[in-house]
Amino acid sequence: MLTIQNFHNYQIKALNHSLLNPQAMLWLDLGLGKTCVALAAIKSRMFHKQVRGTLILGPLRVVQAVWEQEAAKWKFSKDLTFHFIHGSEIEKTRAIAQRADIYLMNYEGMDWLAHFLKVNYIDTGLEIPFNMIIADEVSKLKNVSTNRHNAFRKFMLYAPYRMGLTGTPASNGLKNLFGQYLAIDAGVRLGLSEKHFTDTYFDKAGYKGYALEERFDTKERIMMQVSDITLQMDVADYLPLPPVTYNDINIELTPRIRKKYEKMETELFLQLDNGETMEVVNMAALTIKLLQFTGGSTFVEVDNPNWELIHNLKLDALDEIIESSAGKPVLCFYQFKHEKERILSKYPDAEFFKSGMAASTISDIIERWNNNQIPLLIAHCQSAGHGLNLQYANGSQIVWYGLPWSLENYTQACGRIARQGVGHHVIINRLLCIDTIDDAVALALHNKANTEKAIRTAVGDYRKHKLGLD
DSSP states (O other): OBOGGGOOHHHHHHHHHHHHOSEEEEEEOTTSOHHHHHHHHHHHHHHTTSOSOEEEEEOHHHHHHTHHHHHTTBTTTTTOOEEEOOSSHHHHHHHHHSOOSEEEEEGGGHHHHHHHHIIIIITTTOOOSOSEEEEETGGGGOOTTSHHHHHHHHHGGGOOEEEEEESOTTTTOGGGHHHHHHHHHTTTTTOSOHHHHHHHHEEEESGGGOEEEEOTTHHHHHHHHHTTTEEEEOHHHHOOOOSEEEEEEEEOOOHHHHHHHHHHHHHHHHHHTTSSOOOHHHHHHHHHHHHHHHHTEEESSTTOOOEEEOOOHHHHHHHHHHHHTTTOOEEEEESSHHHHHHHHHHOTTOEEOOTTOOHHHHHHHHHHHHTTOOSEEEEEHHHHSSSOOOTTSTTOEEEESSOOSOHHHHHHHHTTTSOTTOSSOEEEEEEEETTSHHHHHHHHHHHTOOHHHHHHHHHHHHHHHHTTOO
C-alpha cells in the first residue's frame, strides 16, 4: 500500500502549500496527483483537530468513481469514511445527517444542500457537518450568476478551510477566474463584484461593448493578486512523460441503470453456462447489445434505426475532457451510430469523419485539424483508423467513447496521433463503465490476442470476475 513516502517532491510542495493556506488554489495539471494531495491535506488537518468533516464537490462521475477509490490506495487515507449525497430526498438526508469524514456531492446538488443546511443546522444554531470544502474542478464555479454558485455562497463561510482544484482554470479566458476565487477566498483578492472585476482588468469590445478584451497587463495584475494562495504546476515541468499516457476513466452506473444492465447481462452468462462451446459470432452478438448499453443507448429492434436512450454517463465524461482540454484538439472514436448522433447533438459544431467522403473534404479536415482549428473531431475507428496523418495538432487527446474488439482497429486508430516522432505529449482516454462488458473488451485488447481468441478469453475471464470465481 502506498504511503506519504511515495509522494514526489512536487506533491510534497503542493501539500505544504495547501496546509499553509486555509484558502488554497491548486492548479495542477493532469497526472500530477491532485486527489491524493488533497486527501493528505484532509487527513493532516483532521489529525491536528482543525477539521471535523470535509465536503468534496465535483462532477458526478468524479465524486462517484475517483475519491473513495483513490483513498483506498494510500495508507494515510484508507480509513477515511465517505458518504455520497445523491439520489432521493431520503437518501440525501440520510447521507448528510450521518457522521462521515468526507461527504461527496456533485455540483448540481448544491441547491438542495444549501436549503437543507439552512433549515436543519444554520437556523437552529447547530454546526454544519463539515468545516472544510474542496471544489474539485473549481472551474465549474466560474459563473457567479448560476444557482450552484449562489447556493455555494450560502454555506461556504461556515467552512473556513476551502480548496480549489483544477488543471484548466482559465480555459475560456481570465474573466472566468473571478467566480472561482470568490468561492475560495470570499472576494479577498479579486473583489466581491464581478462588474468591478471586469472594469478593473478588462476593456469593453465588440458589438455595443458586450465582449471583454484583456488589457496588456491583465494577466500579470491578476496573478499578483492571487499568487499567495495559488500554486500552478504544469506536468511537463515535473514529470519526464512518455510520448503517450493512457488514462482509463472509470464510470459508475447508477443503481437504477445497474439493475437494467445486470438483467441484460444474465442472458450472456446463461449461454456461457450451458456447457456447450458458444460460437464466437453468437458471443459477439450478445456483447454488442451490452456495449450499446454502456454507451448509453440501445437500438429498439434489429434493422431499426431508432434507438432508446438509457443514460448520458459517458457523454458527461466526454464533456469533462473537452472542457479540461482548454481548446486543444480532441479526437473521439465511437462504436455505434447512436453514440455518434448523441455526441453530434451535444456538439453540433464538431467535425465528423465518415465513409465515402470526397478526398478534398478529407484533406481539408486533416489540414484544419493539424492547424489546431478543430476542437472536436468524431470518427469511427474503421473509417479513420488507417492512413490519416493527424499527429501534428498541438497537445491533442484521443477519447475512446467505446472500445472495439479488434486490436488492429484499436492500434491503428490510436496511431493516427500517437506515433513515433510526435513532438508533443498525447493522452489516450478510455471511457469504461465499471464492472461491465467494457472491462472484457479492455482485457481483450490488453491480451494482444487475435480477435477470436481475445473474445473467448476476455468474456470468460470477465464472467468469472463478476461471479466471484477468479
